[in-house]
Amino acid sequence: MTRPAPKSFHVKSFGCQMNAYDGARMGELLEAEGMAPASVETADLVVLNTCHIRERAAEKVYSDIGRLVKRGGAARPMIAVAGCVAQAEGAEIPRRAPAVDIVVGPQAYHRLPALVRAARDGVALDTDMPAASKFDALPARRRQGPSAFLTVQEGCDKFCTYCVVPYTRGAEVSRPWAQIVAEAQALVEAGAREITLLGQNVNAWRGEDIAGRPQGLDGLIRAIAEIPALARIRYTTSHPNDMSDGLIAAHADIDKLMPFLHLPVQAGSDRILKAMNRSHDTTSYLRLIERVRAIRPDIAISGDFIVGFPGETEVDFEQTLALIRAVGHAQAFSFKYSPRPGTPAATMADPVPDDVADDRLQRLQALINDQQHAFNRNSLGRRTEALIERDGKRPGQRIGKSPWLQSIVVETGAAPGEMLTVDIVAAGPNSLTGAIAQPVAA
Numbered sequence: 001m002t003r004p005a006p007k008s009f010h011v012k013s014f015g016c017q018m019n020a021y022d023g024a025r026m027g028e029l030l031e032a033e034g035m036a037p038a039s040v041e042t043a044d045l046v047v048l049n050t051c052h053i054r055e056r057a058a059e060k061v062y063s064d065i066g067r068l069v070k071r072g073g074a075a076r077p078m079i080a081v082a083g084c085v086a087q088a089e090g091a092e093i094p095r096r097a098p099a100v101d102i103v104v105g106p107q108a109y110h111r112l113p114a115l116v117r118a119a120r121d122g123v124a125l126d127t128d129m130p131a132a133s134k135f136d137a138l139p140a141r142r143r144q145g146p147s148a149f150l151t152v153q154e155g156c157d158k159f160c161t162y163c164v165v166p167y168t169r170g171a172e173v174s175r176p177w178a179q180i181v182a183e184a185q186a187l188v189e190a191g192a193r194e195i196t197l198l199g200q201n202v203n204a205w206r207g208e209d210i211a212g213r214p215q216g217l218d219g220l221i222r223a224i225a226e227i228p229a230l231a232r233i234r235y236t237t238s239h240p241n242d243m244s245d246g247l248i249a250a251h252a253d254i255d256k257l258m259p260f261l262h263l264p265v266q267a268g269s270d271r272i273l274k275a276m277n278r279s280h281d282t283t284s285y286l287r288l289i290e291r292v293r294a295i296r297p298d299i300a301i302s303g304d305f306i307v308g309f310p311g312e313t314e315v316d317f318e319q320t321l322a323l324i325r326a327v328g329h330a331q332a333f334s335f336k337y338s339p340r341p342g343t344p345a346a347t348m349a350d351p352v353p354d355d356v357a358d359d360r361l362q363r364l365q366a367l368i369n370d371q372q373h374a375f376n377r378n379s380l381g382r383r384t385e386a387l388i389e390r391d392g393k394r395p396g397q398r399i400g401k402s403p404w405l406q407s408i409v410v411e412t413g414a415a416p417g418e419m420l421t422v423d424i425v426a427a428g429p430n431s432l433t434g435a436i437a438q439p440v441a442a
């Protein structure tokens with residue numbers, strides 16, 4: 001029996017910023033089809049935009065499906081599973097969760113409207129990685145808050161032994177220069193004051209400018225910096241081996257490029273880095289950080305860390321702590337190693353017991369928290385700019401971001417998108433307090 005066409009939708013994105021970007025684009029696509037955004041409780045179509053990076057993230061989708069099924073009867077929405085779990089598990093998903101109507105991979109979601117039509121008569125599945133880019137088939141950007149994401153590169157050729165990304169997102173592909181610049185312009189016209197360029201290996205972006213000259217990410221950043229109403233540019237995530245001289249230099253001479261670098265190193269033991277197939281070691285990483293700091297001394301360094309990788313000893317782990325201290329990371333994301341099906345590390349000998357990995361994760365996070373607090377305290381007394389993003393907890397409060405990506409709470413009625421000069425008057429572990437700067441008397 002053919003089901004009625006859904007009139008409203010809700011997209012729920014898990015995981016990384018690229019998923020947030022994809023989720024926004026899926027929403028725009030469905031709106032262009034005449035569907036209205038709705039809450040997860042009332043929508044006729046719910047898109048679960050999933051993450052496969054660790055087991056816990058991947059399993060979450062099944063509890064979400066369970067919750068949607070409980071709505072029951074006519075209220076039960078059409079369910080689409082998108083994102084990296086869709087790519088990795090494909091037809092296995094409707095077998096395990098028969099309530100699922102659509103499975104769509106991260107490179108095929110421009111076909112979502114057609115899949116929605118097909119799903120009225122039965123399960124619709126598309127996990128192709130087509131040669132033609134999905135970006136050509138997406139509608140133009142229209143609505144945007146002050147801080148926007150823009151995917152410029154997707155996929156990964158590095159094959160770290162723990163990671164599913166090369167399998168779920170495919171090989172490294174760069175979007176064309178003109179398409180990216182046009183999207184940046186559209187985002188700014190729609191209200192963005194800050195753009196974060198996204199890619200699994202964003203600094204591996206390669207292309208040609210409109211004159212046909214070969215360019216790297218630094219050239220692209222320079223071109224986007226020309227957009228007058230754009231105030232700030234960021235990029236994430238970078239791989240140490242793709243940090244070119246040009247990109248490092250960009251941190252010195254492009255004012256709009258923010259002093260923040262998310263540069264995952266994953267571990268501080270060369271033996272573990274080798275087993276991870278990271279293709280850099282701690283010495284080359286430290287040298288790189290030194291070069292970046294020589295050009296931009298105030299830059300905030302961020303990273304990702306995995307603890308409990310197979311074979312990691314207490315000594316290996318202590319080397320990771322030592323590296324974090326040596327670099328002085330201003331913030332970091334850290335994870336307990338999670339074996340992923342199909343990756344080389346999943347069958348490696350010498351797994352680290354769970355309680356040991358838990359303990360290491362706690363110790364690493366305690367160190368990162370201390371360093372983040374210290375980094376924030378260093379901002380005390382500084383006059384800086386806050387880009388206002390949203391309302392704070394209390395009336396009359398707004399939350400903005402510093403150039404170093406710290407949250408700043410400000411007592412102000414300023415609207416999102418305003419750039420305020422503030423004096424930092426308090427520094428907590430997770431945020432700063434800023435007071436609107438009074439002009440210095442002449």
Ligand code: 5AD
Pocket residue numbers: 053054162163164264266304305306335336337338339340
């Ligand atoms: N287990 C734990 N963490 C992982 N990451 C990637 N794969 C795994 C895994 N199997 C982490 C890495 C990466 C971040 C996005 O997720 O630190 O940089």
Ligand code: SF4
Pocket residue numbers: 156157158159160163164165166200201239
């Ligand atoms: Fe995964 Fe390594 Fe590629 Fe990052 S560089 S996406 S961790 S394989």
